[in-house]
Every structure is written in C-alpha cells, then in structure tokens.
Amino acid sequence: MSNTSNHVLNFGAGPAKIPESVLKKAQKEFLDINGTGMSVMELSHRSKPFGAILQKTKDNLAKLMDIPSDYSILFMQGGATTQFAAIFLNLVAKKQDELIKLGKEKEEIVVDYFVTGAWSNKAVQEAERLAPAVQSNPIRVNRVIDVKQKYGKFGTIPPPSEWNLTDPTKHHVAYVYYCDNETIHGVEFPFVPKVNETVPLVADVSSNFLSRPIHVPKYAVVYGGAQKNLGPAGVTIVVVRNDMLVDVNVGPVRPLMLDFKTAADNNSMYNTPPTFAIYMVGLTLEWLIEEKGGLKGIEQANNSKARKLYELIDQSKLYKSPVDPHCRSHMNVVFRLPTEDLEKEFLAGAEKLHMHQLKGHRSVGGIRASIYNAMPEDDVDRLIEYMIEFEKKHSP
Ligand SMILES: Cc1ncc(COP(=O)(O)O)c(C=O)c1O
Incomplete structure (x- = not known):
C-alpha cells in the first residue's frame, strides 16, 4: 500500500498484494454498498444486492476467461487444499457413474498426477490417503512423473517422453491432475500437458489464476484459491464442466460441502458463502477488465x-x-x-x-x-x- 513517504513493496506469495484501486473502492463502499446503508458483510447472501454482486462476478469471470456455457463457476470454501479431496471424490464419482452404466462398476479406476512441486505433491498424497476408503472400486493413484523422485529435487518439467500417463483405452482413468504453477518451487508449466481428449484434465491454477489467457475447453476442472491473484483468502473458485457434476449419492461418500453438483445446483449458496471475499474478487475482476486490458x-x-x-x-x-x-x-x-x-x-x-x-x-x-x-x-x-x-x- 502506498502513501507518499513510505511506499511498501509487498512481494508476498499469498495472501498477497491487492491492487490499490481495488482496496480504495472497497474502502469507499465499506459502510454503504450500493446505497443499502450497510456493509457488504452485513447483507444477507440471499438479498438482491448480494445476488447482483455474485452474478456480476460470475459474468465477469466468464467474460475474462471465455468460459463456455456448459461450465459452472463455483465459489467454494476451505481453500485450494480442500479441493485436493473434492477433485478426487467428485471425479472418481463421475467415473464410477460411467462404469455403473456400462455394468463395470467393480473395475479398477486410475487417477493420474503430475508431481512437479510441493502443491501437486500434497494433492497426490491426499488422493493416496482417500483412495483406500473408496469401497465400491479399487482406486490406483499413478504418478505420471514425480520430479523429486526422479531428479532428487523439484525445478523442472520433464518432456512428454518421460511421462507415464495411463492409457485410457486399457484402464478407466478418472482424470489427469497437474499444478500449473508451483508457488513454492517457482515452476510453471510452459504448456498444457497433452492428454487423451477422453480423459478429464484438472489444473490447480491457484498462483497463476488470470495471469494470462487460458483455453478453458481443454479442462474438465480449473480451480484456485483467491488469495494470490484474485483477492483475499476465503474463497476458492472452481470452474467445472457440467458433465463432471454427479448426483451426490453416486460414487464415494462425500460431504455435501465438497460436492460440485450441490454447489452448482445451489448457485454456490448451499450454505452461507464467503460474501466479502466474493465481493473483493468481483472488484479485482473489474480492475482487470477496466484497468489492465x-x-x-x-x-x-x-x-x-x-x-x-x-x-x-x-x-x-x-x-x-x-x-x-x-x-x-x-x-x-x-x-x-x-x-x-x-x-x-x-x-x-x-x-x-x-x-x-x-x-x-x-x-x-x-x-x-x-x-x-x-x-x-x-x-x-x-x-x-x-x-x-x-x-x-x-x-x-
Ligand atoms: C498452487 C497452490 N495450490 C494450493 C495451495 C493451497 O491453498 P490454500 O492454502 O488456500 O488451501 C496453494 C497455497 O499457497 C498454492 O500455491
């Protein structure tokens, strides 16, 4: 934040710097949002003024990312870390749903992970932790590449010749997962990993969300926490293709709060959403559109x-x-x-x-x-x- 004498330069990794004009706008509206006489934090999430903020935020995100109409935008809680579990549970459910329809419901399901830094390592470990609890099918967690295991440290993205992607013509692959930007190790994918087009691709974009154009149709799920590029901590944005939304009673048991379909069906308001964080994301999106091109x-x-x-x-x-x-x-x-x-x-x-x-x-x-x-x-x-x-x- 700047003032004339003491300009502070904030190089924090997250929670991180928020554009000054966004903070100023929030400050201006702090006591009275849109003529309501109340702070945005005091409004019911089901009120008209908050509904308008939520809708505008979704519309602006769809516009910025060019999100096709067959995707849902979800505002979830628990940080990106909660998504490590949610991705696994929802996408395994989707695969099970397919297998049930094919009469193959007892067959093994595979989930593929690129492990290129600390965050994808945490994500794969969460999948490994949850896999044995899935009762209906054996689940195999496959590391497409584990850079640290192979090279002794993180710091590179090996070429496709070193990847061990599971062949979807021989196995039931629920998804391929990667972390687009490894915040701790400073490693960013310079390309979208090429995977078989029948396999859902999932990206954690927490630390490079909206930092450059992205081709959403390549993905089944793109998600990230807000606290680096989009606003304050407290909200996680999940952009999910609608065919990934599965009835909560199908597939592994999952808490309703982790269920993508429940979030989508309730416009991210199955429970009280983090209204202030969503509002701040909305202001940041406006800043990106109006001031940053x-x-x-x-x-x-x-x-x-x-x-x-x-x-x-x-x-x-x-x-x-x-x-x-x-x-x-x-x-x-x-x-x-x-x-x-x-x-x-x-x-x-x-x-x-x-x-x-x-x-x-x-x-x-x-x-x-x-x-x-x-x-x-x-x-x-x-x-x-x-x-x-x-x-x-x-x-x-
Ligand atoms: C790439 C990436 N994924 C996931 C996380 C975890 O996010 P959270 O702390 O919001 O759960 C972080 C946090 O820094 C991150 O940088």
Missing part, C-alpha cells in the same frame, strides 16, 4: 516483469535460479545467493527499503519474489535496482 493485457505486463528479473539473475554472478529456464514461473521468481548468511543480509537490506515478504518458503529457503497481477512494474524495477546495488557490494 483483460488477460492479454495482464499477460504482457507479467511477462515484462518476469523477463527483467530473470535476465538480471542470469547475468549475475551472485544470484542463481534453481529452476530450468523453460519452466520458470512468471508469478513466483525464486533465487538463491551463495550462502544463507548472505540471503539473510539480502532480506534485511530489502526490509529497510520497505520490500517485504521476500523470504522463500520455509521448506526450501532462499528468496522468492512473488510478482502477481497486482504488482506494478515500478516495484519490480525497485527490486532490480536493489539487487544490482547489493551485488556490487557483495560480488563473489
């Missing part, structure tokens, strides 16, 4: 910010990227310095210049500059200036 505009801005940072890192003798160039994240730029002491000094110096939350995730260390949609290029330029100065003082 939609997804094409924001993609250009994001590319420019990331390119500058990686160019500096690659030219430097001090900073080192642990990620292969072809799959470096445009959102979370991770880098190392030669020693942890130097990294500490780097962070302390940055703090003095009001550059905050640059510390890498506690599981990996190092530095991480998260430069989401809301991060202005000027702030990235300030970071670059600091990095250049720091290197001059500490050349190895």
